[in-house]
Amino acid sequence: MAEALIMMKDIRKVYYPDIVAINSATFSLFEGEIHAIAGENGAGKTTLMKILFGLEKADKGEVLFRGEKVFFHSPSDAMRKGIGMVHQHFMLLENMTVADNVVLGMEPKRKGLYDYKRACEITKDLGERFDMAIDPEIKISQLAVGLKQKVEIIKVLAREARIIILDEPTAVLTPQETKELFHQLKLLKKDNFTIIIITHKLREIKEICDRVTIMKSGNIEGTYDVDKISVEEISKKMVGYDFVVTEDKETLKPGEVILEVKNLSYERDGKKRLDDISFKIREKQILGVVGVEGNGQLELSGVLNGVIRNYEGDISLDGLSLKNKSILEIRDRGISYIPEDRMVDGANLIGNIYESAIVLKSRDKDYRKGKFLKKKKLSEFTDVLIDSYGVKCNNKYDQVKSLSGGNIQKIVSAREIVEARRILIANQPTRGIDIGAVMTLHEKLKELQSNNLGILLISSDLKEIYDLTESVIVLYEGKIVARIKNIKDVSEEQLGRYMLGIEVQEDMEASL
Amino acid sequence: MKIRERLMSYFKNRSFSFQRFFFESLKTLMAVLIAYLIAIIIIVFVSDNPSESIYWFIVGPFSNLMEFGELIKKAVPLMFAGIAACVIVKANQFNLFTEGAFYVGGLVAALIAIYIKLPAFLAVIAALVGGGLVATIFGYIPAKLKSSLNVNEFVSSIMLNFVALWIGVFLISNVVIDDASGDTATGIIPEISKLKVFITGTNITYGLLIVIGIIILVKIFFSKTLPGYEIKMTGDNQHFAKFSGINVERRVVMAQVLGIFIAGVGGAAEILSNYHRFNWKTLPGFGFDGFMVTIIAKNKPLFVPLAALFIGYLRAGADLMAFNSDVAQEVVAIIQGVIILLIASERFFSSSFFKRLLDNYKERRNHKRMDVMKNE
Ligand SMILES: Nc1ncnc2c1ncn2[C@@H]1O[C@H](COP(=O)(O)OP(=O)(O)OP(=O)(O)O)[C@@H](O)[C@H]1O
Ligand SMILES: [Mg+2]
Numbered sequence: 036m037a038e039a040l041i042m043m044k045d046i047r048k049v050y051y052p053d054i055v056a057i058n059s060a061t062f063s064l065f066e067g068e069i070h071a072i073a074g075e076n077g078a079g080k081t082t083l084m085k086i087l088f089g090l091e092k093a094d095k096g097e098v099l100f101r102g103e104k105v106f107f108h109s110p111s112d113a114m115r116k117g118i119g120m121v122h123q124h125f126m127l128l129e130n131m132t133v134a135d136n137v138v139l140g141m142e143p144k145r146k147g148l149y150d151y152k153r154a155c156e157i158t159k160d161l162g163e164r165f166d167m168a169i170d171p172e173i174k175i176s177q178l179a180v181g182l183k184q185k186v187e188i189i190k191v192l193a194r195e196a197r198i199i200i201l202d203e204p205t206a207v208l209t210p211q212e213t214k215e216l217f218h219q220l221k222l223l224k225k226d227n228f229t230i231i232i233i234t235h236k237l238r239e240i241k242e243i244c245d246r247v248t249i250m251k252s253g254n255i256e257g258t259y260d261v262d263k264i265s266v267e268e269i270s271k272k273m274v275g276y277d278f279v280v281t282e283d284k285e286t287l288k289p290g291e292v293i294l295e296v297k298n299l300s301y302e303r304d305g306k307k308r309l310d311d312i313s314f315k316i317r318e319k320q321i322l323g324v325v326g327v328e329g330n331g332q333l334e335l336s337g338v339l340n341g342v343i344r345n346y347e348g349d350i351s352l353d354g355l356s357l358k359n360k361s362i363l364e365i366r367d368r369g370i371s372y373i374p375e376d377r378m379v380d381g382a383n384l385i386g387n388i389y390e391s392a393i394v395l396k397s398r399d400k401d402y403r404k405g406k407f408l409k410k411k412k413l414s415e416f417t418d419v420l421i422d423s424y425g426v427k428c429n430n431k432y433d434q435v436k437s438l439s440g441g442n443i444q445k446i447v448s449a450r451e452i453v454e455a456r457r458i459l460i461a462n463q464p465t466r467g468i469d470i471g472a473v474m475t476l477h478e479k480l481k482e483l484q485s486n487n488l489g490i491l492l493i494s495s496d497l498k499e500i501y502d503l504t505e506s507v508i509v510l511y512e513g514k515i516v517a518r519i520k521n522i523k524d525v526s527e528e529q530l531g532r533y534m535l536g537i538e539v540q541e542d543m544e545a546s547l
Numbered sequence: 548m549k550i551r552e553r554l555m556s557y558f559k560n561r562s563f564s565f566q567r568f569f570f571e572s573l574k575t576l577m578a579v580l581i582a583y584l585i586a587i588i589i590i591v592f593v594s595d596n597p598s599e600s601i602y603w604f605i606v607g608p609f610s611n612l613m614e615f616g617e618l619i620k621k622a623v624p625l626m627f628a629g630i631a632a633c634v635i636v637k638a639n640q641f642n643l644f645t646e647g648a649f650y651v652g653g654l655v656a657a658l659i660a661i662y663i664k665l666p667a668f669l670a671v672i673a674a675l676v677g678g679g680l681v682a683t684i685f686g687y688i689p690a691k692l693k694s695s696l697n698v699n700e701f702v703s704s705i706m707l708n709f710v711a712l713w714i715g716v717f718l719i720s721n722v723v724i725d726d727a728s729g730d731t732a733t734g735i736i737p738e739i740s741k742l743k744v745f746i747t748g749t750n751i752t753y754g755l756l757i758v759i760g761i762i763i764l765v766k767i768f769f770s771k772t773l774p775g776y777e778i779k780m781t782g783d784n785q786h787f788a789k790f791s792g793i794n795v796e797r798r799v800v801m802a803q804v805l806g807i808f809i810a811g812v813g814g815a816a817e818i819l820s821n822y823h824r825f826n827w828k829t830l831p832g833f834g835f836d837g838f839m840v841t842i843i844a845k846n847k848p849l850f851v852p853l854a855a856l857f858i859g860y861l862r863a864g865a866d867l868m869a870f871n872s873d874v875a876q877e878v879v880a881i882i883q884g885v886i887i888l889l890i891a892s893e894r895f896f897s898s899s900f901f902k903r904l905l906d907n908y909k910e911r912r913n914h915k916r917m918d919v920m921k922n923e
Pocket of ligand 2: 123202439440
């Protein structure tokens with residue numbers, strides 16, 4: 036085989052003061068390939084890529100670029116060699132336009148002034164070249180996640196990157212968007228771009244990658260040609276033991292109605308975000324909500340958890356209305372909520388794990404004496420949470436910021452699942468979590484289900500929907516366009532057509 | 548030996564890293580040194596007798612017990628203001644009425660002491676608490692405006708400072724003025740209400756003990772109680788707090804009210820310690836200083852006294868220098884400015900310089916370990 040385009044040799048990275056993120060890793064990349072990196076949460080995938088991109092400095096080891104030793108002290112060094120990275124958590128300026136963001140730091144100039152027209156052209160050209168049509172003059176804050184990601188990719192292309200690193204790009208995408216992304220990646224590959232893609236979805240590796248590197252607790256397990264390795268083998272190598280994917284879901288007979296949503300409508304900025312939505316959730320029922328991101332999911336969960344209060348229609352829990360109730364009152368009534376955005380709404384990044392874990396328990400009478408917190412009990416609680424959900428960290432006083440993306444998600448999901456008493460609203464509860472941990476989390480959700488709770492599962496991961504739910508509603512532009520009694524009867528393609536609004540279910544049953 | 552081990556394991560459990568602590572302190576120390584260096588250079592340029600100026604500036608405050616007491620006396624109101632600002636900043640608020648609260652607290656304390664006759668101990672308590680409470684009533688306005696109407700508390704509290712000041716000036720020049728004073732000032736504060744000197748030979752009063760008590764209470768409040776925890780979460784990440792069901796508005800108001808109360812008590816303590824009559828015709832400046840103190844203390848309650856002592860030392864030195872030589876006090880402003888700049892800039896040293904230092908250190912330590920292993 037040809038000489039490697041990039042060779043990372045014996046890389047070691049210890050985060051200050053003593054967290055070994057990468058023990059010893061040797062990684063090679065060939066020109067023109069799509070290379071997957073897989074591994075459990077906290078295995079060091081992001082860290083390895085940050086080192087390649089010059090964002091972190093390795094403690095040991097060297098990086099060879101076309102056989103030549105290079106030192107990347109900062110991302111601009113890496114960019115000069117044509118390396119670009121799209122991060123796990125986007126880094127766009129929300130209040131500026133697409134074009135502004137694309138040319139940020141390398142603005143085209145005319146007579147010494149910022150040439151906005153030219154910026155728009157650059158954006159447009161690149162978009163067209165790789166089938167990523169996007170209006171350059173739209174503000175980032177108005178874009179759905181899938182489009183934001185495209186902006187990030189265009190941004191990298193505009194900097195003339197030839198090697199593109201994508202950190203969990205599909206975690207935030209719907210199946211349709213994923214398909215689009217893969218199409219674009221294939222176009223890039225045809226143009227001899229080299230792509231590294233970190234992912235937890237093994238199906239995707241099989242679908243578009245040439246080789247896969249598997250990481251496990253800071254080490255490289257190995258690099259394999261995708262043709263020569265099966266999905267089962269990959270997952271076995273990732274977790275280190277034989278791994279049986281149990282897909283049988285018990286069919287539990289739903290009980291009493293817990294939550295009833297009647298004719299819910301909500302308008303913002305003159306646009307109907309939710310339009311006449313009605314459904315019920317019963318005991319022992321997991322109701323799935325699917326839809327392309329930005330079609331009302333966020334608003335629906337906002338209404339249900341009390342962030343949004345000026346809606347029309349009514350919601351009742353166990354027969355009592357939730358209208359005009361505060362977030363706290365709604366939580367006290369037994370509704371628990373996993374927010375979609377773990378970095379902002381879900382956890383306190385600048386605090387430690389303990390602080391983010393106890394935020395609900397600290398109000399519990401058993402965990403405090405008057406106004407004083409029972410620290411010992413709360414500490415034990417945190418330890419149990421960390422243990423039973425497999426959060427990878429040194430101890431509970433680690434900064435949340437220092438955890439890997441998947442591990443932050445675990446803390447948020449765990450805290451809410453433990454606290455749920457009647458209803459759990461789970462908005463992307465397993466986003467960015469590795470397959471092993473997903474299984475654990477799904478077990479916990481099923482446990483809740485058999486304990487007579489109802490769950491509203493909003494997920495863009497259709498596999499998760501098929502694995503966990505029986506009945507599903509599909510949202511399109513704030514309306515329910517399909518009510519599916521048994522998801523097994525509907526193919527993924529059919530579901531996709533509902534989600535894109537190409538088709539509306541014909542005889543939609545009045546209620547589920 | 549056993550105690551040492553237990554201490555180590557305690558810190559380890561809390562993820563307390565000596566290294567980190569060491570480097571953080573080193574960083575602050577560096578900032579101080581650089582600032583002093585700049586100050587000394589300036590003094591050398593402007594003074595006819597630099598060595599004497601520098602002597603008074605740096606060594607002066609420690610030259611005798613009286614001067615040292617002067618340093619402490621200057622630090623006490625800074626501690627009050629610092630811990631008050633600390634509470635407010637914990638909730639990520641910037642209610643600058645701590646400034647007006649010093650004024651109002653001092654005035655009200657003087658009035659209570661003069662016009663309400665109470666037995667000894669009660670007289671002091673009434674004046675302190677009364678001063679704090681009246682200040683709080685004022686301070687509640689910007690806090691409530693913020694939480695209910697989202698009015699920027701920074702702006703409204705600054706304006707309120709002047710409202711409070713002019714009400715006060717009006718009172719002491721028209722209503723409660725004592726003509727015998729030959730000044731626009733209140734009557735004489737009775738001895739019975741005053742905070743007594745508690746270390747003889749100095750001017751250090753019981754105010755010092757009160758503020759230390761308050762600092763300890765604040766520390767306990769934030770580390771052990773539910774409201775304290777919730778205020779901190781609200782300050783760190785308001786979205787997270789809101790989604791978790793914390794009553795963000797209430798916590799935001801609570802932090803400001805508590806901070807303002809402490810500042811009010813601070814003003815009262817200042818007047819009851821060091822003044823015969825209340826005669827402030829301008830804002831005392833302590834409230835603003837408090838925010839500086841808490842920035843230097845990294846917003847940690849237990850570091851507030853250290854930061855306040857440091858600023859007190861700076862000012863005591865500057866006073867002595869101005870009195871004994873030809874350099875003006877304003878040099879202090881330069882030092883303060885440079886220190887705040889260096890400390891507030893997160894990236895000063897921490898990222899590149901110290902990390903390299905640490906890397907070197909680690910490398911050497913690892914080598915040493917290897918050597919030890921080889922020898923074994
Ligand atoms: N800034 C940091 N400070 C301290 N520790 C860190 C920091 N960033 C990452 N770590 C630690 O390094 C390890 C590897 O993290 P990394 O983000 O590379 O994991 P990952 O493989 O990308 O995981 P995920 O799939 O969850 O994104 C984790 O244990 C994490 O806690
Ligand atoms: Mg990662």
